Amino acid sequence: MTNALAGTNVWLHRFAVFTACAAFCLIVAGALVTSNEAGLAVPDWPLSYGSLTPPWVGNIRYEHGHRMVATFVGLLTVVLALWLWRREERRWVRRLGWAALGAVVVQGLLGGMTVLFLLPPAVSIAHACLAQGFFALVVTLALVTGPGWRRTVKPLSDPGASRLPVLAMAATAAVFAQLALGASLRHKVLGIAPHLAGAAVVVALGIYAIHAVFSRQTGRLRLEWPAGLLAALLAAQLLLGLASYMAREAARGASQPLAAVVWITVAHVAAGAVTLAASLWLSWEAARLCGLASVFVVRDYLELTKPSVTWLILMSAAVGFYVGSPEALDFGLLLTMFGGTALVASGTAALNQWMERDADGRMRRTASRPLPGGRLEPRRAFWFGLGLAVAGIASLAAAVNLLTAGLAAFTCASYLFAYTPLKSRTTWCTLVGAFPGAMPILIGWTGARNELSLAGWILYGLLFLWQFPHFHAIATLYREDYQRAGILMLPTVDAKATGRQIIGFTAALVALSAVPSLLGVSGNVYLAGALALGAAFFYFGWQVALQGTRMQARRLLQASVFYLPLVYGLLVIDKL
Amino acid sequence: MNRKTLSSIATLALLLGAFGCGGGSGSSEAVKTDAPAATAVTKVDPATAATITGKVAFAGKAPARNRLIMDAEPDCKALHSAPVLGEEVVVNANGTLANVFVYVKAGLEGKTFEPAQGGIALDQKGCVYRPHVSGARAGQLISITNSDPTTHNIHPMPKVNREWNRSQPPRGANIEQSFPRPEIMIPVKCNVHPWMKSYIGVVDHPFFAVTGEQGTFEIKGLPPGEYTIAAWHEKYPAMEQKVTVAASASQAVEFTFKGD
Numbered sequence: 001m002t003n004a005l006a007g008t009n010v011w012l013h014r015f016a017v018f019t020a021c022a023a024f025c026l027i028v029a030g031a032l033v034t035s036n037e038a039g040l041a042v043p044d045w046p047l048s049y050g051s052l053t054p055p056w057v058g059n060i061r062y063e064h065g066h067r068m069v070a071t072f073v074g075l076l077t078v079v080l081a082l083w084l085w086r087r088e089e090r091r092w093v094r095r096l097g098w099a100a101l102g103a104v105v106v107q108g109l110l111g112g113m114t115v116l117f118l119l120p121p122a123v124s125i126a127h128a129c130l131a132q133g134f135f136a137l138v139v140t141l142a143l144v145t146g147p148g149w150r151r152t153v154k155p156l157s158d159p160g161a162s163r164l165p166v167l168a169m170a171a172t173a174a175v176f177a178q179l180a181l182g183a184s185l186r187h188k189v190l191g192i193a194p195h196l197a198g199a200a201v202v203v204a205l206g207i208y209a210i211h212a213v214f215s216r217q218t219g220r221l222r223l224e225w226p227a228g229l230l231a232a233l234l235a236a237q238l239l240l241g242l243a244s245y246m247a248r249e250a251a252r253g254a255s256q257p258l259a260a261v262v263w264i265t266v267a268h269v270a271a272g273a274v275t276l277a278a279s280l281w282l283s284w285e286a287a288r289l290c291g292l293a294s295v296f297v298v299r300d301y302l303e304l305t306k307p308s309v310t311w312l313i314l315m316s317a318a319v320g321f322y323v324g325s326p327e328a329l330d331f332g333l334l335l336t337m338f339g340g341t342a343l344v345a346s347g348t349a350a351l352n353q354w355m356e357r358d359a360d361g362r363m364r365r366t367a368s369r370p371l372p373g374g375r376l377e378p379r380r381a382f383w384f385g386l387g388l389a390v391a392g393i394a395s396l397a398a399a400v401n402l403l404t405a406g407l408a409a410f411t412c413a414s415y416l417f418a419y420t421p422l423k424s425r426t427t428w429c430t431l432v433g434a435f436p437g438a439m440p441i442l443i444g445w446t447g448a449r450n451e452l453s454l455a456g457w458i459l460y461g462l463l464f465l466w467q468f469p470h471f472h473a474i475a476t477l478y479r480e481d482y483q484r485a486g487i488l489m490l491p492t493v494d495a496k497a498t499g500r501q502i503i504g505f506t507a508a509l510v511a512l513s514a515v516p517s518l519l520g521v522s523g524n525v526y527l528a529g530a531l532a533l534g535a536a537f538f539y540f541g542w543q544v545a546l547q548g549t550r551m552q553a554r555r556l557l558q559a560s561v562f563y564l565p566l567v568y569g570l571l572v573i574d575k576l
Numbered sequence: 577m578n579r580k581t582l583s584s585i586a587t588l589a590l591l592l593g594a595f596g597c598g599g600g601s602g603s604s605e606a607v608k609t610d611a612p613a614a615t616a617v618t619k620v621d622p623a624t625a626a627t628i629t630g631k632v633a634f635a636g637k638a639p640a641r642n643r644l645i646m647d648a649e650p651d652c653k654a655l656h657s658a659p660v661l662g663e664e665v666v667v668n669a670n671g672t673l674a675n676v677f678v679y680v681k682a683g684l685e686g687k688t689f690e691p692a693q694g695g696i697a698l699d700q701k702g703c704v705y706r707p708h709v710s711g712a713r714a715g716q717l718i719s720i721t722n723s724d725p726t727t728h729n730i731h732p733m734p735k736v737n738r739e740w741n742r743s744q745p746p747r748g749a750n751i752e753q754s755f756p757r758p759e760i761m762i763p764v765k766c767n768v769h770p771w772m773k774s775y776i777g778v779v780d781h782p783f784f785a786v787t788g789e790q791g792t793f794e795i796k797g798l799p800p801g802e803y804t805i806a807a808w809h810e811k812y813p814a815m816e817q818k819v820t821v822a823a824s825a826s827q828a829v830e831f832t833f834k835g836d
Binding site: 055254 | 639642644645648649651652662726727731735739740741742743745767768769770771773
């Protein structure tokens with residue numbers, strides 16, 4: 001007993017609990033600022049009215065009070081992170097301490113941005129979400145530094161236990177997403193429908209997890225507390241949500257925020273934070289008692305969606321959306337476009353891996369993916385991918401527009417049915433793959449405009465042409481690997497033709513990159529930058545064409561990786 | 577690894593882009609406002625100048641006015657002996673509607689007029705804005721006074737002009753600002769006292785008016801011609817009418833806003 005508790009530092013744990021309670025108070029203080037419309041009552045930052053003690057009147061009390069609590073929580077977090085660094089022997093817990101410190105610093109900067117940029121909704125929502133993320137971190141620290149956590153527990157090994165952690169974590173993720181949707185509703189970016197749909201998902205997942213705990217015959221003691229708390233909070237949140245909606249409706253046309261609306265809404269936000277803490281608590285306990293095997297399955301599913309590629313696709317779509325936006329950026333539409341596109345991209349990635357599971361197994365680079373690695377059943381991967389893709393296309397059609405949904409469906413289908421099968425048959429697969437590969441930017445464009453005009457096609461053309469030097473460089477670099485898998489890439493069969501294509505497509509790319517300025521879509525800053533970057537990119541392509549060593553291929557790959565975001569960045573900056 | 581680098585660079589480029597644009601739109605403002613000064617000023621001949629007069633009627637039952645709750649700020653509350661009412665809808669005793677901004681919306685295209693003589697005033701008195709609705713020429717100085725014993729912040733929320741937010745201590749120096757571009761309407765808010773709201777209509781000509789306690793308006797010195805006259809109210813949908821005015825004539829126009 002004493003041995004098991006040897007590593008526990010009671011005061012450190014108490015301090016972590018205190019920090020978590022202070023973070024909760026900070027969330028309440030922040031919610032009060034939003035509800036009282038006090039966010040801009042202090043126009044300057046980091047000081048308030050040029051001092052640490054501004055006039056203590058009206059809404060300044062909420063805004064400056066929030067800043068004071070935030071400073072206090074920031075100091076607590078500094079102490080907590082340092083304390084953990086000196087006294088905590090588990091490396092991952094020390095790292096969580098640093099993560100909490102990083103989060104609170106970024107959170108402070110986001111808070112400053114809300115003031116200095118006059119409450120842009122995107123920053124306000126990010127501030128609201130990071131608040132909950134930071135809270136989740138310190139709640140975790142409070143849990144894992146506790147004496148209960150260090151006590152040895154008898155692991156549960158029955159079949160029913162293995163799914164508990166993943167259920168609890170899914171519920172936690174849903175609660176967090178729901179808090180983000182709530183923040184988007186509060187800052188008028190999204191309507192109430194997504195938040196209601198989110199409520200249904202949270203309740204369904206929550207009940208599923210709670211039921212899984214209470215239907216157990218044995219070993220449920222440590223799980224009952226968080227599960228019971230979660231059940232109570234879900235019920236309370238439904239009531240508070242309904243109450244805040246009704247109060248808001250009743251107060252329609254009021255001249256100022258009314259106390260009743262303020263307090264009900266703040267209670268809803270605060271209880272949301274506690275709901276997150278409860279489901280997190282349940283997740284940690286379940287993970288500890290039942291092991292993380294089921295969580296690794298989640299990681300495998302996540303890997304199946306190729307998050308880094310999906311992220312790149314979203315960035316391309318964001319550029320298309322931004323350049324295509326007629327005037328002010330419609331942030332809500334951007335978010336819905338993002339959601340739908342991410343679903344389609346994830347689903348396509350999963351289906352692609354399902355189709356290529358045998359070829360992937362033969363390449364060193366991909367042999368450890370979930371399907372060739374034997375960690376996921378192919379059948380499940382198929383339905384998972386199909387479900388994501390269909391849900392994505394349906395949500396694009398319902399919430400963005402039919403043209404965008406059609407383009408997304410075309411991208412998914414052409415990638416899977418044209419590019420993927422051709423990969424092992426002909427080197428022309430790169431050309432075929434470039435068509436769906438460049439589509440994300442056009443999806444962003446049509447998401448904003450619901451039409452396809454010349455400028456949209458130029459953006460598409462840039463991404464289309466860029467892929468040739470980029471993918472030829474990769475295939476040159478991994479030539480042997482591709483040969484082993486029987487994938488026919490041009491560099492694996494014909495180095496000369498590869499060189500010719502790199503030069504030709506890069507030259508076309510540089511020429512096309514000048515067109516937006518000629519058409520008046522962008523200005524001279526873009527033109528000069530794009531041509532300079534293009535010249536440099538072309539130089540690296542030329543080197544590969546001349547010699548074709550791995551070294552030069554690597555340089556070209558790096559150049560391509562810099563070229564595209566920089567050209568897009570210039571286009572975004574110099575949009576006319 | 578390469579994908580990770582690429583995605584982080586893409587994110588960075590996008591963030592840079594977003595900030596770059598934020599700065600860019602501010603700087604282009606100055607360039608565009610210089611343009612009108614270069615064109616010739618239209619002289620209105622006083623001999624033929626026409627007038628549009630009229631009133632804004634209100635039909636239906638006048639909604640009850642909110643009572644402003646100043647409990648959060650004793651300094652404000654102490655300034656009033658009687659309850660202070662919100663000004664979202666102010667129906668006058670004679671059945672007309674106050675705080676309607678009436679202006680020439682179309683018919684003056686390509687014409688430039690003499691710049692305004694002097695500025696307009698916006699006062700914070702008794703923790704309410706005086707006036708609740710006002711009009712200004714594009715570029716005309718707006719002089720903002722704090723007559724209260726408390727701190728205010730002035731936060732106009734325009735869409736086409738640049739947004740700003742400044743504080744003003746009790747009886748502090750006047751804040752003088754102008755909006756270079758026409759915009760109907762710019763809401764102005766005090767975030768310290770969230771019941772305080774005001775609206776400023778900015779137009780690039782001198783032909784506008786705001787209805788008061790009589791619900792009437794008068795737009796004088798108008799060149800004869802065909803115009804679209806618009807009436808804006810903060811709660812009800814805007815209205816407009818086509819009006820033709822002959823030389824030296826006085827033309828009557830009436831708008832009727834309908835309550836719920």
